[in-house]
Amino acid sequence: MKRHILKGNICTSGDTNEIKIYKNSFLVCIDGICRGIFEKVPSEYCGIEITDYGDMIIIPGMSDLHVHASQYAYRGTGMDMELLDWLEINAFPEEGRFSDMEYAACAYDIFADDLLKTPTTRLCAFATVHKDATLYLMEALEKRGFHGYAGKVNMDRNCPDYLREKDVSCTEEWIKECSTVNIRPAVTPRFIPSCTDSMMEELGRLCEKYNLPVQSHISENKSEIELVHSLCDVEFYAQGYDRYGLLNDRTVMAHCIYSSDEELALMKERGVFIAHCPESNMNIASGIAPVRKYIDSGQKVGLASDVAGGSDLSLFGAMTHALRCSGMYWRLVDESSRPLTFEEVFYMATKGGGSFFGKTGSFEAGYDFDAVVLDDSNMCHPRQLSVRQRLEKIIYLSDSRNIHAKYICGNRVL
């Protein structure tokens, strides 16, 4: 049995409205599972080695519900256009490079190395249409200790020839060849504009046959939605996925900025997770998702970097952008929509999004032991701050230097 105990200032979400703070407390991990937070080490755990992080802050690992690993190389460039042009000009040419395994290996190693230095422990990653490169990504992530899903992208229309597939045969090969244990395959239609009905039908079949989760995009951009309606006979966007069995409680859909009430009702009924991508939504001027409405109506919602629509690979950035976005939504769109709170975005980044992966994102007993140790000793202050203030400051102001250690399922990965 692998057993260890961490000591520090422990912060974890109670419900969406509360961050519980335990100063100088002990976090017990047995075989990768959290046994809870204790003021003193209970007698049954005496003798287990304690790693004392002193005055540092320990938070649950964070879940990035939507990130394009294959776009990492051009993050922070070319933000001066909207989605459809942005795909054409930035995304597709870059993704085309992943037919070259040497390039893919280099790019994915950089992505996975940089991801280690963020608070992310779990992720849903998009690769490209290329099977071998996607397998490489999965191994690169697994080797570094990450858990989650990665997807070989599917496209058979509205994309350059060098990315267009005939059918899902290569995808099925990819599913069969996946040998990683902690990074598992997710069925990944890019979005309806780039997948014909027949491809969607085949993907639904694979999903059922291999019992796989699904990740895709929905209702991100107004022109995209018009395009969907010109391509499909649907009342609303989500129907284009649902009719092929692609919406269920193991589906995560990015964006939902312009989802109608009918679309939201269907997604809630199916148990679909929403990946809120605030930085991306601002960068490529898609709009602002009404997250307050999603939370209040009981939709499952987590946060996402959406690199490279988002530039920041850290979920801390997604948290502060989500706060700003919700403030702007309240101010400019709907004054009845109360802005999100810090507690709520912390919940979304940890326990909220984490529940897509099972019992992760919390330090309650029985949860997977994913933890991030934050060292803010390089942030000088003229006076003493509370742990809550320090946590907020770290979320707003930290960089990779402040990520002192990271554990995934009890294994120290950084």
Added chain:
Amino acid sequence: MKRHILKGNICTSGDTNEIKIYKNSFLVCIDGICRGIFEKVPSEYCGIEITDYGDMIIIPGMSDLHVHASQYAYRGTGMDMELLDWLEINAFPEEGRFSDMEYAACAYDIFADDLLKTPTTRLCAFATVHKDATLYLMEALEKRGFHGYAGKVNMDRNCPDYLREKDVSCTEEWIKECSTVNIRPAVTPRFIPSCTDSMMEELGRLCEKYNLPVQSHISENKSEIELVHSLCDVEFYAQGYDRYGLLNDRTVMAHCIYSSDEELALMKERGVFIAHCPESNMNIASGIAPVRKYIDSGQKVGLASDVAGGSDLSLFGAMTHALRCSGMYWRLVDESSRPLTFEEVFYMATKGGGSFFGKTGSFEAGYDFDAVVLDDSNMCHPRQLSVRQRLEKIIYLSDSRNIHAKYICGNRVL
């Protein structure tokens, strides 16, 4: 005569729509003044020592047109309220601490040290109502090589007793005692809600008597504007400053989110600079300033961190937030308002805002030699990027590690 030459990849704004890029070129500085950018060192400058920054990128120093030095300690906390509550709950209690010189010295040293690690070379800083602490801030900034203005804040209403002044006598003492050469005093009424007409009148008199610039806030928040109208008999906010001679071409006003056409026309006529504070405007949900309109109508406009409404002391953050804000303004408020471009926000952060301080923010011959050397060698890429792409990426993704060197008026300060 102090002479030196820097070599590297040099980027500087042409006009608002262009960033000129000179690969592997030479930047000549004689006595703190830039003599221009050269492909080869001209014969007249032969023999001057060359500092070779290799493949690094050299940009002009940036100007932060509005920053509350006294609020730096609580940046990145307490963002869950609007302006007037935020002042009451966060700003005033913190500013009250600056009556204690020991606290003030510690806080201002941290601020000035951290500012060194940003691209800022010039600034307009708010202190507090305290004379001695303000003098300390000015010395702390000057000692580290900065140029610009700092202001002892004035308040005689709508503030706690511990910050309320009777008159401007202490401010006049402060002006007389200022001995710093490169950090000069600016008359600093907090804003109309906290300054009576009689105080404004006195400040106008000081401004004229000592030939001083002015910095303040205007049209930031809807409740603030209502308060102004309940306190003053004005048609629009700016009149409350203008009637006391406080609006001229040495005035910088932060925000202008809700400025009417009449207000903008008056500010343009007077030559007032607008400090656009996008992160702050989002954080405390003030709204989004229509910066496209300001640029197109020829208003003078620069960027500002507005710490602690803004959390990020770096103008790089202000640049990317300005881009996001303008995209959201276009998307949510006015579809005829084209989003800002990267070129435009680079201009605003350098030459645009820099012109408040004279000939600064450009590498044209005759400009003050303020330069920032950027080292992006820790950002791994799977392929070669252009200098323009690297610059954009640094602006989006860098932190203090990437600020390799900084020069102000020819002096290396970092």
